[in-house]
Amino acid sequence: DGGITQSPKYLFRKEGQNVTLSCEQNLNHDAMYWYRQDPGQGLRLIYYSQIVNDFQKGDIAEGYSVSREKKESFPLTVTSAQKNPTAFYLCASSTFIGTNEKLFFGSGTQLSVL
Amino acid sequence: GENVEQHPSTLSVQEGDSAVIKCTYSDSASNYFPWYKQELGKRPQLIIDIRSNVGEKKDQRIAVTLNKTAKHFSLHITETQPEDSAVYFCAASLSYGQNFVFGPGTRLSVLP
Numbered sequence: 291d292g293g294i295t296q297s298p299k300y301l302f303r304k305e306g307q308n309v310t311l312s313c314e315q316n317l318n319h320d321a322m323y324w325y326r327q328d329p330g331q332g333l334r335l336i337y338y339s340q341i342v343n344d345f346q347k348g349d350i351a352e353g354y355s356v357s358r359e360k361k362e363s364f365p366l367t368v369t370s371a372q373k374n375p376t377a378f379y380l381c382a383s384s385t386f387i388g389t390n391e392k393l394f395f396g397s398g399t400q401l402s403v404l
Numbered sequence: 405g406e407n408v409e410q411h412p413s414t415l416s417v418q419e420g421d422s423a424v425i426k427c428t429y430s431d432s433a434s435n436y437f438p439w440y441k442q443e444l445g446k447r448p449q450l451i452i453d454i455r456s457n458v459g460e461k462k463d464q465r466i467a468v469t470l471n472k473t474a475k476h477f478s479l480h481i482t483e484t485q486p487e488d489s490a491v492y493f494c495a496a497s498l499s500y501g502q503n504f505v506f507g508p509g510t511r512l513s514v515l516p
Contacts, residue, residue, distance in 0.1 A: 302497070310482070325506075330509075331508060331509070332493060332506045332507055332508040332509045333493065333506040334506075335503060335504070335505075340502060346503075348503065370500070380447065380448070383420075391436055391497065392450050393440075393448075393450065393495075393504060394455065395440075395447040395448050395449070396447060396514065397446070397447050400448060
């Protein structure tokens with residue numbers, strides 16, 4: 291399962307705590323994305339980044355922050371402002387080269403609140 | 405912005421039968437439509453995709469059709485097998501790294 295790696299696989303957050311989810315890719319992809327998946331629901335976009343040092347809010351960005359200092363890395367911070375953080379978080383990447391826009395997903399991080 | 409609807413939310417079929425999942429999208433500018441399969445506890449994986457300049461695409465037992473005028477596209481799985489049981493997501497996007505918008509998913513169960 292190489293290519294795009296998420297860590298940790300499971301994460302627990304205490305109330306008032308910020309936690310950071312890691313996402314690293316070695317696919318040389320330009321674009322990276324963070325999605326949130328709740329049970330029985332689809333994938334909702336939190337943030338995405340098309341190039342280094344630039345990122346855009348998705349549909350549910352409130353309570354989250356990201357950075358894109360390196361092409362390979364796109365960490366997501368779940369802040370204390372996110373009142374309902376329990377969910378499965380998926381990172382993905384894609385390339386702009388040619389017409390290959392296929393999304394490659396990481397294996398996900400399950401975040402739970404203690 | 406783009407909105408993608410997907411039906412049905414759950415689908416049960418007998419092994420060997422066909423399954424059809426339908427999606428509609430709202431933004432006529434969308435031109436790339438992938439389908440992802442997510443098995444329980446695993447990452448979504450691309451199974452087939454179609455671009456707006458094509459009406460149909462097949463890959464063995466899986467096919468996708470696109471009707472640009474009506475703004476809907478469908479996934480067809482023939483001769484279903486138990487390993488086809490999963491959640492299937494459709495998505496729509498503009499080209500070149502634009503935001504992918506996903507449908508809510510269809511849980512397919514193939515009964516032996």
